Amino acid sequence: MPLLKVTIDNIEVEVEAGTTIMNAARKIGGSVVPPAMCYYSKLEGSGGYCRTCLVKVSQGSFKDNRPMPKLVASCRTPVQDGMVVQNRTSPEVMDNRRAITEFLLINHPLDCPVCDQAGECHLQDLSYEHGLEVTRTEEDRRTFDPIDIGDLIKLHMNRCILCYRCVKVADQITDGRVHGVLGRGDHSEISTLIQKAVDNDFSGNMIDVCPVGALTDKTFRFKSRVWFTRPFDAHRECSKCCGKTVLWMKGEEILRVTGRKDKYGELEEFICNDCRFEHKENVDWIVEGPRKIERHSVISQNHYEKLDIPEDGEETE
Amino acid sequence: MAEKILLKNIDVPGLASFEVYRKLGGYSAVEKVLKNFTPDQVTSEVTKSGLRGRGGAGFPAGMKWGFIDKKTNNPRYFVCNFDESEPGTFKDRHIGQLNPHQLIEGMILGSYALGARTSYIYIRGELFYVLRIIEKAIAEAYKNGFLGENILGSGYSLDLYCQPGAGAYICGEETALLESLEGKRGNPRIKPPFPAVVGLYGCPTVVNNVETIAALPWIINNGGEAYSAVGIGNSKGTKLISACGHINKPGIYEIELGLPVEEFIYSDEYCGGIRPGHTLKAVVAGGSSVPILPANLILKTAEGKPRLMSYESLSEGGFQSGTMLGSGGFIVMDETTCIVKNLLTFAKFYHHESCGQCSPCREGTGWMEKILHRIESGHGTMKDIDLLVDISKHIEGNTICPLGDAAAWPVASAIRHFREEFEEHVKLQKCPF
Ligand SMILES: Cc1cc2nc3c(=O)[nH]c(=O)nc-3n(C[C@H](O)[C@H](O)[C@H](O)COP(=O)(O)O)c2cc1C
Ligand code: SF4
Ligand code: SF4
Ligand code: FES
Numbered sequence: 001m002p003l004l005k006v007t008i009d010n011i012e013v014e015v016e017a018g019t020t021i022m023n024a025a026r027k028i029g030g031s032v033v034p035p036a037m038c039y040y041s042k043l044e045g046s047g048g049y050c051r052t053c054l055v056k057v058s059q060g061s062f063k064d065n066r067p068m069p070k071l072v073a074s075c076r077t078p079v080q081d082g083m084v085v086q087n088r089t090s091p092e093v094m095d096n097r098r099a100i101t102e103f104l105l106i107n108h109p110l111d112c113p114v115c116d117q118a119g120e121c122h123l124q125d126l127s128y129e130h131g132l133e134v135t136r137t138e139e140d141r142r143t144f145d146p147i148d149i150g151d152l153i154k155l156h157m158n159r160c161i162l163c164y165r166c167v168k169v170a171d172q173i174t175d176g177r178v179h180g181v182l183g184r185g186d187h188s189e190i191s192t193l194i195q196k197a198v199d200n201d202f203s204g205n206m207i208d209v210c211p212v213g214a215l216t217d218k219t220f221r222f223k224s225r226v227w228f229t230r231p232f233d234a235h236r237e238c239s240k241c242c243g244k245t246v247l248w249m250k251g252e253e254i255l256r257v258t259g260r261k262d263k264y265g266e267l268e269e270f271i272c273n274d275c276r277f278e279h280k281e282n283v284d285w286i287v288e289g290p291r292k293i294e295r296h297s298v299i300s301q302n303h304y305e306k307l308d309i310p311e312d313g314e315e316t317e
Numbered sequence: 318m319a320e321k322i323l324l325k326n327i328d329v330p331g332l333a334s335f336e337v338y339r340k341l342g343g344y345s346a347v348e349k350v351l352k353n354f355t356p357d358q359v360t361s362e363v364t365k366s367g368l369r370g371r372g373g374a375g376f377p378a379g380m381k382w383g384f385i386d387k388k389t390n391n392p393r394y395f396v397c398n399f400d401e402s403e404p405g406t407f408k409d410r411h412i413g414q415l416n417p418h419q420l421i422e423g424m425i426l427g428s429y430a431l432g433a434r435t436s437y438i439y440i441r442g443e444l445f446y447v448l449r450i451i452e453k454a455i456a457e458a459y460k461n462g463f464l465g466e467n468i469l470g471s472g473y474s475l476d477l478y479c480q481p482g483a484g485a486y487i488c489g490e491e492t493a494l495l496e497s498l499e500g501k502r503g504n505p506r507i508k509p510p511f512p513a514v515v516g517l518y519g520c521p522t523v524v525n526n527v528e529t530i531a532a533l534p535w536i537i538n539n540g541g542e543a544y545s546a547v548g549i550g551n552s553k554g555t556k557l558i559s560a561c562g563h564i565n566k567p568g569i570y571e572i573e574l575g576l577p578v579e580e581f582i583y584s585d586e587y588c589g590g591i592r593p594g595h596t597l598k599a600v601v602a603g604g605s606s607v608p609i610l611p612a613n614l615i616l617k618t619a620e621g622k623p624r625l626m627s628y629e630s631l632s633e634g635g636f637q638s639g640t641m642l643g644s645g646g647f648i649v650m651d652e653t654t655c656i657v658k659n660l661l662t663f664a665k666f667y668h669h670e671s672c673g674q675c676s677p678c679r680e681g682t683g684w685m686e687k688i689l690h691r692i693e694s695g696h697g698t699m700k701d702i703d704l705l706v707d708i709s710k711h712i713e714g715n716t717i718c719p720l721g722d723a724a725a726w727p728v729a730s731a732i733r734h735f736r737e738e739f740e741e742h743v744k745l746q747k748c749p750f
Contacts, residue, residue, distance in 0.1 A: 048675070049675050049717070050675070051675055051676055051677055051715055051716070052676075069714075070715070071714065073507070076507050095711075096715060099708075099715075100676055100677060100711075103677050103679075103681055103684075104676050106680050106684055107680060107683075137684065139684070139687040139688075161676070162673060162674070162679065183673075184485065184487075184669075184670070184671065185670070185671035185673040185683070186668070186673060186680060186683045187673075188672075188673040
């Protein structure tokens with residue numbers, strides 16, 4: 001199959017047919033990559049919901065060089081040969097991304113000070129980069145009571161941005177699905193059927209895929225701000241999953257176990273609940289060394305590892 | 318109008334029964350087609366007729382049918398969109414309730430043309446009494462050999478089902494409809510792929526509106542050319558208009574496309590004018606989602622030409638000074654109407670009906686409703702008016718399905734044409750009406 005040529009923010013890249021604009025941009029890397037709040041490369045059919053990844057297609061292809069009439073979701077739009085895409089170079093894209101960020105925030109409680117996700121929250125990062133400094137809403141926000149979905153996971157529906165990632169996890173990597181979206185519009189909620197407990201070997205991955213603090217680990221709840229913990233790659237022999245995890249340590253204590261996330265905040269591999277919730281002793285794990293956090297985030301500001309700082313003082317990824 | 322195409326026999330008592338419909342020449346188009354037409358010939362008549370989809374978007378029906386890949390071995394489906402829930406639109410119900418066999422006959426014709434062996438009428442959940450009527454009519458059609466195995470000995474077999482939804486406007490969006498029909502949550506799909514390629518159960522599917530399908534028997538009986546002789550420009554044939562609001566004769570009218578708007582509103586054959594002692598203020602011409610126009614712009618275009626009831630004429634001037642024919646829900650308002658309050662009602666509807674998949678529509682519709690509520694109840698500021706415009710602009714075009722646009726356009730157009738009225742609410746700190 002011949003490769004397709006696509007230009008994103010003036011940088012050319014060649015990709016296979018069927019590649020989305022998002023993944024072509026990830027192939028280039030750096031600032032041409034649109035932010036993704038719902039797309040998750042390991043979950044089939046994900047993406048298309050949040051609209052933060054909207055980009056402008058200023059030329060459809062070599063064959064049809066017209067621009068596309070609307071902004072398109074880069075995570076769900078396949079590239080064509082000769083496509084020209086604008087992400088950061090389009091003021092229209094940046095303006096709409098600002099608006100989308102605002103939409104995602106108008107019903108969000110902004111309770112970061114008491115949220116376990118703070119510090120590793122994609123919505124915080126997005127707002128920091130694209131949000132307004134002031135809020136233009138004075139209306140009440142929709143509210144739900146936090147609920148337990150099973151013994152191990154807490155759901156704060158108030159914080160949910162309805163990215164559908166956890167729904168797809170429940171659908172695709174756990175068995176006996178009991179979890180989905182109820183209701184409609186801004187009153188829809190993630191829930192389990194009649195509050196049935198989510199109880200299966202891989203349900204904990206919902207916590208890791210959740211971009212915000214809507215699904216959190218009850219065994220880690222309020223134990224520490226993440227930036228006071230130090231992440232270490234570790235592994236163990238596990239019959240259910242790869243056993244490769246990150247241990248979040250405070251002193252000698254393992255406060256939390258998660259999967260390993262790449263620079264887009266996506267899990268490299270899903271892990272089982274056994275590894276995540278049941279193994280918090282040092283003897284359970286073989287520690288490989290400090291985890292390099294590649295995403296820009298406050299957690300990477302914690303100097304547990306020497307960052308590669310070039311001459312001009314800016315850190316590289 | 319010379320001859321009615323859709324509502325010709327609508328007043329005949331007992332029309333909903335097979336006997337009466339048949340006696341009036343019903344099902345002759347099915348007989349004609351099964352005897353003398355190949356499926357492609359049916360499609361070609363429909364293409365010739367110039368018939369456009371009556372569900373709102375006005376997409377040429379023949380062209381849509383042509384997108385179906387007939388070479389696949391997968392089944393193909395023909396689906397009727399009977400979810401009619403747009404505020405102001407109540408025309409499909411009229412056909413389903415009074416002339417269900419006309420719809421069934423159209424379903425058979427379309428199914429034959431597309432090679433569908435199973436077809437569905439997806440009906441809005443609230444129209445349960447219409448569902449009963451249609452189910453009875455389907456049973457009669459089976460009994461008389463027009464549905465089921467080997468119809469009229471032609472070798473063509475078709476099963477037809479009527480499936481009620483659960484009362485969600487969003488299930489009128491064709492891909493949400495298909496999801497719902499499959500038994501899933503009615504969320505619109507991300508397109509492409511379009512239903513012609515991946516539709517119901519992953520198979521090629523055509524979704525058409527009730528009124529589109531109900532026009533098929535006449536087109537087959539009289540020929541595509543005869544149909545295209547009716548109407549004007551690229552607006553062929555007749556259209557049902559459900560007219561409501563401050564007119565003397567609200568109701569459902571069949572008009573020849575190209576009828577002057579002024580004649581439609583004021584002649585006794587149609588709306589019979591504005592109620593006594595009042596004057597026309599504004600019209601929403603095609604269901605709640607199309608831009609509202611003030612009296613001067615609905616009667617005449619910005620260039621002073623008379624505005625006609627046709628796809629082209631109503632959209633002349635773009636959104637700056639025009640609107641759309643949409644689904645034909647014609648809402649007339651006199652000078653006693655508060656535009657802000659009316660808009661608030663629409664905004665409530667879209668907020669309530671948003672499926673919630675994509676953030677601009679899920680969050681933006683509720684936000685706009687709250688701001689409109691504030692302005693209407695006298696707590697708004699001048700900034701709120703600009704904020705509304707700003708929000709609507711950032712919903713428009715940024716969503717998965719057109720419900721986002723449908724929520725944004727009424728807001729943008731009401732402020733475009735009636736800004737003073739919004740400002741008056743702010744200045745007086747109350748609704749002036
Ligand atoms: C939110 C929304 C609601 C809709 N509701 C209806 C409806 O109730 N009936 C309908 O025929 N089309 C409706 N449509 C349009 C359909 O998606 C589709 O275009 C139509 O059924 C195609 O039929 P046609 O080509 O015969 O018009 C709706 C579209 C949207 C976006
Ligand atoms: S709970 Fe989290 S993962 Fe699930 S839809 Fe909400 S934001 Fe997404
Ligand atoms: S535009 Fe609204 S109704 Fe359509 S998919 Fe998005 S949230 Fe759902
Ligand atoms: S990441 Fe593409 S729409 Fe959410």
